[in-house]
Amino acid sequence: MNSIWLDSIKDFTNFNSLNSNEETEICIIGAGIFGLTCAYYLSELGFKVSVIDKEYFGKTTSYTSAKITSQHGIFYDYLYKSFGLDFAKDYLEVNEKAIQNIKNIIDKEKISCDFEIMDNYVYTTKNDELQLFEDELFALNEIGYSASFVDKISLPFDIQGAICFKNQAQFNPLKYLVGLYNSIISKSNKVYFNTLATDVKREDDKYIVKTNYGDITSKYVVIASHYPFIKFPGFYFSKLYQSTSYILAIETNSELFDGMYINNSAPIFSFRTAYYNDKKILLIGGGDHKTGQIPNYEKSYGYLEEKVKQLYPDSKIIYKWNTEDCISLDKLPYIGPYSSLYPNMYIATGFKKWGMTLSNVAANLFVDYILGNENKYAYMFNSFRLEPIKNSKEFKNMLVDSSHGLFLDKLKHSNVDLDTISNGCGNIIEIDGEKFGIYKDDDGKIYAVKPICSHLGCLLCWNALDKTWDCPCHGSRFRYDGKNIYGPGVNDLETFQL
Numbered sequence: 044m045n046s047i048w049l050d051s052i053k054d055f056t057n058f059n060s061l062n063s064n065e066e067t068e069i070c071i072i073g074a075g076i077f078g079l080t081c082a083y084y085l086s087e088l089g090f091k092v093s094v095i096d097k098e099y100f101g102k103t104t105s106y107t108s109a110k111i112t113s114q115h116g117i118f119y120d121y122l123y124k125s126f127g128l129d130f131a132k133d134y135l136e137v138n139e140k141a142i143q144n145i146k147n148i149i150d151k152e153k154i155s156c157d158f159e160i161m162d163n164y165v166y167t168t169k170n171d172e173l174q175l176f177e178d179e180l181f182a183l184n185e186i187g188y189s190a191s192f193v194d195k196i197s198l199p200f201d202i203q204g205a206i207c208f209k210n211q212a213q214f215n216p217l218k219y220l221v222g223l224y225n226s227i228i229s230k231s232n233k234v235y236f237n238t239l240a241t242d243v244k245r246e247d248d249k250y251i252v253k254t255n256y257g258d259i260t261s262k263y264v265v266i267a268s269h270y271p272f273i274k275f276p277g278f279y280f281s282k283l284y285q286s287t288s289y290i291l292a293i294e295t296n297s298e299l300f301d302g303m304y305i306n307n308s309a310p311i312f313s314f315r316t317a318y319y320n321d322k323k324i325l326l327i328g329g330g331d332h333k334t335g336q337i338p339n340y341e342k343s344y345g346y347l348e349e350k351v352k353q354l355y356p357d358s359k360i361i362y363k364w365n366t367e368d369c370i371s372l373d374k375l376p377y378i379g380p381y382s383s384l385y386p387n388m389y390i391a392t393g394f395k396k397w398g399m400t401l402s403n404v405a406a407n408l409f410v411d412y413i414l415g416n417e418n419k420y421a422y423m424f425n426s427f428r429l430e431p432i433k434n435s436k437e438f439k440n441m442l443v444d445s446s447h448g449l450f451l452d453k454l455k456h457s458n459v460d461l462d463t464i465s466n467g468c469g470n471i472i473e474i475d476g477e478k479f480g481i482y483k484d485d486d487g488k489i490y491a492v493k494p495i496c497s498h499l500g501c502l503l504c505w506n507a508l509d510k511t512w513d514c515p516c517h518g519s520r521f522r523y524d525g526k527n528i529y530g531p532g533v534n535d536l537e538t539f540q541l
């Protein structure tokens with residue numbers, strides 16, 4: 044699976060892995076947009092920084108749709124009613140600042156990343172959603188933000204209405220990350236790829252980040268691994284779930300629109316344009332579901348293909364991909380100290396599919412944490428807050444999902460026989476009471492794994508769309524041959540020769 048973003052930087056191969064023990068001031072685990080933005084600002088301030096990533100540039104950032112906006116769906120009415128006017132105002136203000144910060148970095152570092160100022164729209168085609176839009180406009184008006192309501196947009200279909208935020212932006216996120224990388228390296232700081240953090244140990248006032256190639260000792264640690272891979276303390280796995288969405292990149296000879304668009308309720312359609320071989324193309328996204336709930340083609344890529352054929356009959360799909368993001372139960376990220384037991388260790392996660400601006404917000408907060416400065420926005424993202432637990436409906440859903448993966452499904456007997464699994468398919472079989480995850484490739488070669496998540500031991504499900512083993516509890520994913528591709532699981536699955 045590739046994305047246009049990954050393809051656009053395919054010549055970027057001149058990087059290193061860690062090859063010996065190392066001492067630094069700040070170790071950042073994860074080279075996605077959050078980890079590298081953090082490293083960028085800290086390098087600018089003269090700190091000694093080492094970033095490690097178990098693979099390459101950000102796993103989620105490589106497959107995002109990269110709209111840079113403070114309009115995170117219909118959200119301000121929720122913030123206003125749940126947390127009050129000042130909170131909603133601060134959330135908007137800090138995300139608007141983030142757009143400007145990203146632009147400032149691009150200008151200062153002269154990063155060529157197809158950055159374009161664009162208006163962003165949340166639209167609805169449903170008459171019965173107009174009240175939600177009115178409430179959102181009311182909240183925005185109270186905040187003092189002049190969003191406009193329109194009943195026409197430049198997408199080729201009719202809508203009931205849309206709310207427009209002016210002067211938002213879009214870019215190529217990986218060209219941006221390469222720009223950050225170059226700046227970090229130019230300050231003699233380090234970014235190591237293919238370097239897996241397996242654990243973090245505290246020794247006196249230092250941390251030792253254990254990796255597959257050596258230890259990094261540092262005073263500060265920033266967990267920028269998307270879903271936190273350390274389980275205890277912190278317990279973030281009880282406060283977060285992961286959601287997968289799908290994107291198609293489309294070539295068409297029809298004239299494409301300006302602006303970025305997303306509708307308000309399922310089925311979700313997200314639209315933006317991008318550049319591929321200097322030609323303007325369309326990106327359409329949607330198909331959201333909880334990671335670990337097994338997707339089918341019709342409800343993921345299929346319905347996007349249908350929509351795009353209807354809108355642009357000559358359309359040609361040039362890429363399709365999917366990725367997942369972390370979502371907290373109260374819809375706000377966790378940005379702050381990792382745990383009161385681990386001083387100088389920080390975390391940012393739960394960007395809820397709006398990580399372009401929120402990662403910049405988080406990076407600025409960490410700079411202030413490390414410098415010991417107060418940050419007026421820190422209170423919104425308090426990483427110790429317990430309020431999410433009060434979202435009893437979502438909390439119960441998470442417990443039900445986890446108990447299935449951890450206990451109930453493990454007790455179920457598998458009646459599937461090895462011979463009944465066709466080539467190109469996967470399933471769980473049982474031999475002498477022990478479960479095996481089997482995938483037969485197109486030539487009938489068998490890949491056998493222990494289908495138990497390396498995070499907390501949940502029983503994995505076969506995802507026929509991507510040929511992966513997915514965890515219904517916390518969203519870890521593993522390739523058919525057992526290689527871990529998404530956290531929080533860190534280790535690969537045990538494999539067998541059958």
Ligand SMILES: Cc1cc2nc3c(=O)[nH]c(=O)nc-3n(C[C@H](O)[C@H](O)[C@H](O)COP(=O)(O)OP(=O)(O)OC[C@H]3O[C@@H](n4cnc5c(N)ncnc54)[C@H](O)[C@@H]3O)c2cc1C
Pocket residue numbers: 072073074075076077078095096097098099100101102103104105106107108109110111112238239240241267268269272286287288289290328365366367368394395396397398399400401402530533
């Ligand atoms: C389909 C989709 C579309 C989206 N579109 C938008 C959008 O239009 N606008 C927007 O604002 N947001 C969007 N988002 C959200 C946004 O893409 C994410 O919030 C953001 O990319 C997350 O960045 P990150 O740096 O936290 O994570 P990542 O980019 O995933 O980086 C984390 C890195 O940590 C590494 N890592 C993990 N564990 C370890 C370990 N143990 N050791 C070493 N390294 C490790 C991983 O390999 C990974 O590279 C979208 C999300 C999805 C799913």
